Amino acid sequence: MSAHANYIGRFAPSPTGPLHLGSLAAALGSFLDAKVHQGQWLLRIEDIDEGRCDAASVEHIVHTLKRHGLQWQSEVWVQSQRHAVYQAALKQLQDKNLTYPCACTRKEIDEANSHRAPGENRIYPGTCRHGMPVAREARAIRFRCPAEPVQWHDHRLGQFSDDLNTSSGDFVLKRGDGFWAYHLVVVVDDLASQVTHIVRGEDLTDTTARQIALWQALQSGAHENHFTPPPAYWHLPVILAADGQKLSKQTGALAVPEHDPVPNLNTVWQHFGLGKIKATAASQWLELATPVWANYRSAQAAR
Ligand code: GLU
Numbered sequence: 001m002s003a004h005a006n007y008i009g010r011f012a013p014s015p016t017g018p019l020h021l022g023s024l025a026a027a028l029g030s031f032l033d034a035k036v037h038q039g040q041w042l043l044r045i046e047d048i049d050e051g052r053c054d055a056a057s058v059e060h061i062v063h064t065l066k067r068h069g070l071q072w073q074s075e076v077w078v079q080s081q082r083h084a085v086y087q088a089a090l091k092q093l094q095d096k097n098l099t100y101p102c103a104c105t106r107k108e109i110d111e112a113n114s115h116r117a118p119g120e121n122r123i124y125p126g127t128c129r130h131g132m133p134v135a136r137e138a139r140a141i142r143f144r145c146p147a148e149p150v151q152w153h154d155h156r157l158g159q160f161s162d163d164l165n166t167s168s169g170d171f172v173l174k175r176g177d178g179f180w181a182y183h184l185v186v187v188v189d190d191l192a193s194q195v196t197h198i199v200r201g202e203d204l205t206d207t208t209a210r211q212i213a214l215w216q217a218l219q220s221g222a223h224e225n226h227f228t229p230p231p232a233y234w235h236l237p238v239i240l241a242a243d244g245q246k247l248s249k250q251t252g253a254l255a256v257p258e259h260d261p262v263p264n265l266n267t268v269w270q271h272f273g274l275g276k277i278k279a280t281a282a283s284q285w286l287e288l289a290t291p292v293w294a295n296y297r298s299a300q301a302a303r
Contacts, residue, residue: 007039009197011065011072012186014046015057018255019064022201022239025268029236030199031070032286032293042193043072048079048185060255068261069282077193079185086180089188089218090141090173098217099173101138102128121206124169139176143183143214145169150209155234157202158302162209171210183207187214195231202235234300239271265289272296 011027013019019027034041043065047053062076093099104127112125124142132138145164152160164171173184190198190211215230256264261282269277274292279285 007034007037007197008042008193008195009034009037009039009199010042010044010190010193010195011070012044012046012189012200013061014049015053015055015061016049017057018060020254021256021264021268021271023061024064024068024256024264025236025239025271026199026201027065027070028068028265028268029234029272029293030197032289033197033199033234033297035286035290036294036297037197039197040073041070042074042077042195044077044079044189044193046079046182046185048180048182050080053080064256064258067258067282068256068265069286077189079189082185082189083180085192086185086188089184093143093173093217094141096217096220098144098220099141100128100144100170101132102140102142102170102172103132103136103138104128105139121167123166124171126169129170140172141174142170143173143210143217145171146213146216150212152208152212152230152233154205154208154302155232155297156300156302157205157235160209162206164209164213167206168210183210183214187211187218190231191215191218191228194228197234198231199234199236201238203238205235208233208235234297237272239268261285 009030011030013023013027031041033039043062045058045061047058065072090099102124104124108127109122109124112127113120113122116122127133128142129144145168147165149161149163152162154160171183172181174180186207212230219227262279262285265282265285266276269275269289274296277285277288277292279288
């Protein structure tokens with residue numbers, strides 16, 4: 001077995017804007033974690049929602065990662081080129097009777113959730129689970145959530161038991177407008193690229209149970225020897241804007257300045273509570289940071 005067969009990590013940005021400090025933190029964390037394990041680190045461009053993504057952002061992300069010494073192995077995975085693979089995965093789930101067509105409109109789902117406080121998760125009420133109402137047409141394809149809670153462990157946040165029936169309900173795999181939903185494409189790609197470790201921002205923590213459920217569903221029926229266990233997860237604290245909002249294009253997050261990488265790396269580092277590293281080049285900075293990250297990893301382990 002090659003050294004990196006034990007650890008394959010990835011950074012999977014959505015190119016809806018230039019790389020900002022929040023995404024640099026996820027990139028750096030996942031990169032160093034792969035380096036600590038002498039693993040492989042992959043780059044995947046999550047441009048599946050073509051209306052929100054643009055080529056200039058892809059270019060900025062790729063260029064900025066390189067400027068910061070964050071070099072990935074093998075080809076860049078590009079989701080917009082993988083429609084046929086997602087279609088095949090959907091077919092697999094359909095053949096296992098784990099999906100169903102749904103006619104519900106957003107308004108109908110909102111009405112079913114009208115008793116919930118604003119900001120609370122909206123749960124799909126299961127209206128079409130056993131068949132669409134007569135004379136209605138399918139708008140989306142949903143996943144049948146497992147009856148049992150999804151159990152999973154986060155390196156920093158500890159143990160979770162998430163009952164999807166009460167936290168999201170059956171969720172969408174393919175939207176009414178033909179777009180793939182985020183959960184399906186993430187899981188199909190993580191599985192196809194044999195990702196073993198996911199290190200990403202904690203804003204994605206509550207997507208994990210849905211992704212694990214899909215991971216297991218895609219492999220249900222596989223012989224024990226062919227079953228790939230879900231990846232290990234580590235959700236990092238996210239860098240927030242001064243007003244406490246998540247950094248994003250929508251909150252006006254600034255692009256990481258490209259000309260001087262070491263101060264950017266130190267800014268992210270300090271956000272993790274780690275001391276400044278003196279280095280003249282990004283490559284030297286990353287070498288010095290690697291043993292520090294190994295200690296940080298141990299210190300962050302949930303007890
Ligand atoms: N594309 C997602 C984002 O940029 C991240 C997906 C993931 O790391 O699982 O928020």
